[in-house]
Amino acid sequence: MTTVILVIHLLLAIAMIATVLLQRSEGGALGMGGGGGGGGGFMTGRSAANMLTRTTAILAGCFMVTSLVLSILASNSRTTGNLLDQDATQPVASEPVKPVEPASPAAPLAK
Numbered sequence: 001m002t003t004v005i006l007v008i009h010l011l012l013a014i015a016m017i018a019t020v021l022l023q024r025s026e027g028g029a030l031g032m033g034g035g036g037g038g039g040g041g042f043m044t045g046r047s048a049a050n051m052l053t054r055t056t057a058i059l060a061g062c063f064m065v066t067s068l069v070l071s072i073l074a075s076n077s078r079t080t081g082n083l084l085d086q087d088a089t090q091p092v093a094s095e096p097v098k099p100v101e102p103a104s105p106a107a108p109l110a111k
Helices: 002-022 046-076
Strands: none
Touching: 002 046
């Protein structure tokens, strides 16, 4: 379930980035952006701008909902307590490493 919601969350993020990049720039810094003179952009007109603004708002709302659902699912799978509450006197479950004998030297090669 978490994986499905995470995939939906990522798709919403990609769609929201694409929608924001399609919108017309309102700033005129350094003469960049689509504000002003003549040439049209990919989507022009007031109705296209309103559609992109609504789409961005809907995608942002869905993104927030999936973020909340993912955080709720993550908090449900978490165990309670902290590291300070654990008993430090319990032995570690791993075995000690046994020393390895060095290999005996090989016989010299005859020529």
